[in-house]
Amino acid sequence: MKALVFIPTYNERENIEPLTMQILGLGSSISVLVIDDNSPDGTGEIADKLAEGEPRISVLHRQSKQGLGTACIAGFYFALAADFDFIIEMDADFSHDPRYLPELIGAAEAADVIVGSRYVRGGGVRNWGVHRKFLSRSANFFARKMLDLRVHDCTSGFRCYRRDVLEKLKLDDIVSNGYSFQVEVLYRCKLAGLKIVEIPIIFVDREKGKSKMSGDEIIKGMLSVFRLRSRFKRW
Numbered sequence: 621m622k623a624l625v626f627i628p629t630y631n632e633r634e635n636i637e638p639l640t641m642q643i644l645g646l647g648s649s650i651s652v653l654v655i656d657d658n659s660p661d662g663t664g665e666i667a668d669k670l671a672e673g674e675p676r677i678s679v680l681h682r683q684s685k686q687g688l689g690t691a692c693i694a695g696f697y698f699a700l701a702a703d704f705d706f707i708i709e710m711d712a713d714f715s716h717d718p719r720y721l722p723e724l725i726g727a728a729e730a731a732d733v734i735v736g737s738r739y740v741r742g743g744g745v746r747n748w749g750v751h752r753k754f755l756s757r758s759a760n761f762f763a764r765k766m767l768d769l770r771v772h773d774c775t776s777g778f779r780c781y782r783r784d785v786l787e788k789l790k791l792d793d794i795v796s797n798g799y800s801f802q803v804e805v806l807y808r809c810k811l812a813g814l815k816i817v818e819i820p821i822i823f824v825d826r827e828k829g830k831s832k833m834s835g836d837e838i839i840k841g842m843l844s845v846f847r848l849r850s851r852f853k854r855w
């Protein structure tokens with residue numbers, strides 16, 4: 621069984637090499653795809669160098685910063701065009717520890733979607749201030765209530781999908797792009813009757829590089845959840 625870990629990057633020059641090396645070290649059945657949006661700090665070029673002579677690393681270059689959601693869609697299509705059985709998305713900034721990957725992939729043998737979850741027993745967040753914790757908790761509470769989701773960490777971007785899940789979802793119909801992308805994909809999985817399982821992770825705030833999260837993103841995310849609800853549900 622082959623797994624593809626795809627990593628969207630924008631200005632992650634300090635993180636991309638150590639992260640990629642750690643992932644490849646987990647086993648020969650795991651490959652990495654870096655999806656870089658022409659990072660001004662040269663992340664894309666670093667990734668190209670890493671890929672030279674290493675067939676398990678691929679790099680997708682996009683012209684400009686186009687958002688996390690469309691980067692993930694590009695990762696899904698890349699995996700489907702190749703022969704990967706498990707497709708994992710994760711952040712480049714070490715918030716998602718690669719040591720969880722074997723467990724995430726293992727759990728996908730018996731479920732459709734596995735979410736690395738901060739908000740189940742055993743999970744948690746390190747080094748976030750109260751403000752950030754409150755925002756994340758509120759975003760999750762809001763999405764769960766609005767869309768009747770059972771998942772506790774709907775905004776987590778550390779996930780493993782089975783190949784047939786991506787084949788089933790109509791990827792071109794996904795409308796969210798920013799942080800609500802994660803919520804929309806999960807909601808579509810729920811509507812499709814898929815089995816979603818959460819495994820606990822400790823999420824560690826980034827040490828290197830800058831966050832791309834903004835107040836703007838949060839408002840856009842909430843509006844997207846409203847849009848989803850009015851599209852698929854009655855008030």
Ligand SMILES: Nc1nc2c(ncn2[C@@H]2O[C@H](COP(=O)(O)OP(=O)(O)OP(=O)(O)O)[C@@H](O)[C@H]2O)c(=O)[nH]1
Nearest residue numbers: 628629630655657686687688691711712831832833
């Ligand atoms: N390709 C691509 N990657 C992106 C884009 N925006 C963010 N990313 C990457 O998506 C991942 C998550 O972004 P972060 O900036 O860490 O966002 P976050 O985790 O919500 O914010 P922090 O907790 O503050 O780090 C990282 O690997 C980013 O480099 C984008 O527009 N395009």
Ligand SMILES: [Mg+2]
Nearest residue numbers: 711713715826
């Ligand atoms: Mg981050």
